[in-house]
Amino acid sequence: MSGSHATLEQSAEQPFLRHHFHDLQQQAQASKIGMWLFLVTEILLFGGVFVGYGIMRTLHADAFHHGHLYLDRWLGALNTIVLLISSFTMAMAVHSARTGERRRLIAFLTATLALAGAFLGVKYVEYSHKFHEGLVPGRFYHHSGEAPPGTPIFFSFYFVMTGLHGLHVLAGMVLITWLLRRAARGDFSRAYYNPVDLGGLYWHLVDMIWIYLFPLLYLIS
Amino acid sequence: MTGTSYLTETRGLRSWLFTLDHKRIGVMYLWSTLLAFFLGGVLAMLIRLELLTPGRTLMDADTYNKVFTLHGAVMIFLFIIPSIPAALGNFVLPLLLGAKDVAFPRLNLASYYLYVAGALMALASMVTGGIDTGWTFYTPYSTSTGGAVNLVTLAVFVLGFSSIFTGVNFIATTHKLRAPGMSWFRMPLFVWGMYATAIIQILATPVLGITVLLLFMERVFGVGIFDPKLGGDPVLFQHFFWFYSHPAVYIMILPGMAIISEVIPVFSRRPIFGYRAIAFSSVAIAGVSFLVWGHHMFVSGQSVLASALFSFLTFLVAIPSAVKVFNWVATMYKGSIWLQAPMIYAIMFLLLFAIGGLTGLFLGSLATDVHLHDTYFVVAHFHYIMMGGTFIAFLAGLHYWWPKMFGRMYSQRWSRLAAALVFVGFNATFLAQFVLGSRGMPRRYYNYLPEFQPLHVVSTVGSWVLALGLLMTAGYLLASLRRPPDAPANPWGGMTLEWQTPSPPPTHNFEGTPAVDRGPYEFPPLETEEELAGRPS
Numbered sequence: 146m147s148g149s150h151a152t153l154e155q156s157a158e159q160p161f162l163r164h165h166f167h168d169l170q171q172q173a174q175a176s177k178i179g180m181w182l183f184l185v186t187e188i189l190l191f192g193g194v195f196v197g198y199g200i201m202r203t204l205h206a207d208a209f210h211h212g213h214l215y216l217d218r219w220l221g222a223l224n225t226i227v228l229l230i231s232s233f234t235m236a237m238a239v240h241s242a243r244t245g246e247r248r249r250l251i252a253f254l255t256a257t258l259a260l261a262g263a264f265l266g267v268k269y270v271e272y273s274h275k276f277h278e279g280l281v282p283g284r285f286y287h288h289s290g291e292a293p294p295g296t297p298i299f300f301s302f303y304f305v306m307t308g309l310h311g312l313h314v315l316a317g318m319v320l321i322t323w324l325l326r327r328a329a330r331g332d333f334s335r336a337y338y339n340p341v342d343l344g345g346l347y348w349h350l351v352d353m354i355w356i357y358l359f360p361l362l363y364l365i366s
Numbered sequence: 367m368t369g370t371s372y373l374t375e376t377r378g379l380r381s382w383l384f385t386l387d388h389k390r391i392g393v394m395y396l397w398s399t400l401l402a403f404f405l406g407g408v409l410a411m412l413i414r415l416e417l418l419t420p421g422r423t424l425m426d427a428d429t430y431n432k433v434f435t436l437h438g439a440v441m442i443f444l445f446i447i448p449s450i451p452a453a454l455g456n457f458v459l460p461l462l463l464g465a466k467d468v469a470f471p472r473l474n475l476a477s478y479y480l481y482v483a484g485a486l487m488a489l490a491s492m493v494t495g496g497i498d499t500g501w502t503f504y505t506p507y508s509t510s511t512g513g514a515v516n517l518v519t520l521a522v523f524v525l526g527f528s529s530i531f532t533g534v535n536f537i538a539t540t541h542k543l544r545a546p547g548m549s550w551f552r553m554p555l556f557v558w559g560m561y562a563t564a565i566i567q568i569l570a571t572p573v574l575g576i577t578v579l580l581l582f583m584e585r586v587f588g589v590g591i592f593d594p595k596l597g598g599d600p601v602l603f604q605h606f607f608w609f610y611s612h613p614a615v616y617i618m619i620l621p622g623m624a625i626i627s628e629v630i631p632v633f634s635r636r637p638i639f640g641y642r643a644i645a646f647s648s649v650a651i652a653g654v655s656f657l658v659w660g661h662h663m664f665v666s667g668q669s670v671l672a673s674a675l676f677s678f679l680t681f682l683v684a685i686p687s688a689v690k691v692f693n694w695v696a697t698m699y700k701g702s703i704w705l706q707a708p709m710i711y712a713i714m715f716l717l718l719f720a721i722g723g724l725t726g727l728f729l730g731s732l733a734t735d736v737h738l739h740d741t742y743f744v745v746a747h748f749h750y751i752m753m754g755g756t757f758i759a760f761l762a763g764l765h766y767w768w769p770k771m772f773g774r775m776y777s778q779r780w781s782r783l784a785a786a787l788v789f790v791g792f793n794a795t796f797l798a799q800f801v802l803g804s805r806g807m808p809r810r811y812y813n814y815l816p817e818f819q820p821l822h823v824v825s826t827v828g829s830w831v832l833a834l835g836l837l838m839t840a841g842y843l844l845a846s847l848r849r850p851p852d853a854p855a856n857p858w859g860g861m862t863l864e865w866q867t868p869s870p871p872p873t874h875n876f877e878g879t880p881a882v883d884r885g886p887y888e889f890p891p892l893e894t895e896e897e898l899a900g901r902p903s
Contacts, residue, residue, distance in 0.1 A: 165466035165543070175469045175542040182534045186572040193576035193606060197591055205597055283596065284588030295597035301589035305580070 161337050173339045180343040184350050191354055194309065198302050198361065205295035212299030213365040215280055217271065221363040224267050225355065231260035232352040239345040242338035250328050250341070257348065258321045261314055268311055303362055310358060313351050320344050371773065371870040386471035387873055391478050392457030393771065399453050402444035402485065409437035411833060414826040420814050427812040431498035434810060438501030439518065443525050444485050446756055447614065450621035452477070452532050454763045455560050457771055459536060461864035461871065462554045464545025464880040469538035477531035484525035491518050500810060505592040505603040509584045516585055519578040526571045533567030536560050545863065547882035554862045554886040555644055559624020562648035566613045566655060574610035601666050608659035616655040618752055620648060622759030623690055626712050629762050630694050632860045633709035634701030637887040640693040647686035654683040664735050673732055680730035687723055691716060702892060704901055707781040711762035714789055718754025722747060725800065743803025746796045754792060766858065768843065773851030773870040780842035787835030794828025859901050862886045
């Protein structure tokens, strides 16, 4: 490390106060700004592919309608409920951190992690079915049967959008695991629970993106 | 100064590679971006050598395509976008705010390593086939050509994160780490400029991210969104690409303008004219910059209505920039001008940026753009803005903050000679290109009609003079490092906080927390002849 930045502030009671901040509150506010800004970049990232989806759906309305018939809307709805509940358990985790209830924090984080895993499990089932049927992106599309031209593009968007989202769910699981380890170690308290708070913000965004994805892909009328 | 500073307090390679000190990170970025600039410059010299004669001079056409593509990609992604924010900004922003560091020092270091990783990936493309698409990667050529397109698109994705993290850091730092008494309107204008830049970095870069991701998916999986055979549209790529890349050019110029707003008041010894106008115009530029991307696509087949709207908005976005130029000039009026190196470059900026900006109007007008699109007129326009503007401002900032960063003064005489060579060389290189373009010489062309040769020769010889001036600059700056670190804390008489601490600063920046009770450009009058001659005081 480049020399010790330990100062008077970095005492035993505040081991997580970084030297360039005056107090934990300033540090928490700054990191919250940072997380919100990062979430804005995520919205722009997904926004780009949503715009692409919008354009292609307008150009190929029939193909998109036809393609979505191959998606199981009940599995999609199940995943939606799974994520919504996981957002609830995450919010409860943040609340438990704020009130200093370590056991509950660990329980709720674990529940969120399990639900995230369930989401990915359902996606695995869906993806396997698609691969089996040849309903795969672009030049690998080899589904037999009649389909309007442009149907492969629907599946391109399906896989890019849900795949990108799935990667974010996976990243969220890694993040929650890290929070679990820190919680088990006793890092968090009423005075310092900022990482849980920020993790919650990220997780809510991941949930929110799925809330948009589900109707756009599964509920085309 | 004697005693320890951030440069000497800890020693050894590991103390640099694992540093969390924004000043050391800034210095590492400085050397890395300058190395990238040198590579981009060598590629530029090769381009100009090839264009000395029509037909083959040095290399075949395929190689030429790879050389100019790499020149553009290296200069844009590895030099211009990161240089002022990450090299100078990282060093100076916390000092200007009276802070001990940026808000997220570990994110700062991560941002640097992402830059290095992306740079290595991009440079590796030189040995894995190269790219010949032009830095703009237009489909369908970029989806079907061989070479290292996959590698370079992934490199750009990685570099995008570096840029985003810098933006996140600067915004959080500006909000939460200002010294007591420093209200928003007492901040140095450099901070306003960096803040506006950071807004663009955060909003625009992710769109570049998804663009290169989709390009990658198209190449690897044939997803088809840019392929008409599968129902896609290649012009969609252009919309996606320019939605980032137009705001990106404001990521390039706003930091340059931010430096000019610092240098001109100090070397005119007058408060900046129209502080709020300059501050708000920075934010206005950031906002309006998102509305003009279609002016790169007037001949792409988009509707006339869309083109007309984009043209109108393009004229609008020029206004805040013009406001700044008027305010800088007004600042100098009746000022006590001190022609040291930073000021020489700042004045050079005013002229060259004005030319670059005004020539943008010909490109923003539909009737003229139809003739000038994809000619050397465009090349000259953006080199006047990016090099005559941003790079000259970078030189101004480098010469302004060099004593603070390294504790050494450089030779004023050599700096004046080098500046003269840079000015003459730059104008010879690029003025000729305005004429070439308006007479019909297309850009990116390897071969050309013989009647264009005289102007190409002028441009190439100009590039040699420019290169000489820049090598001279590198020479006297590096030579200054061999002198003892005896620069004063405030060699220029500035009133901003970085001059209230030794040159170079200690690792923790300030002894105690500075308090602020006035604006950043309130200079006490110079009283005596001595003061006038020797400045500062």
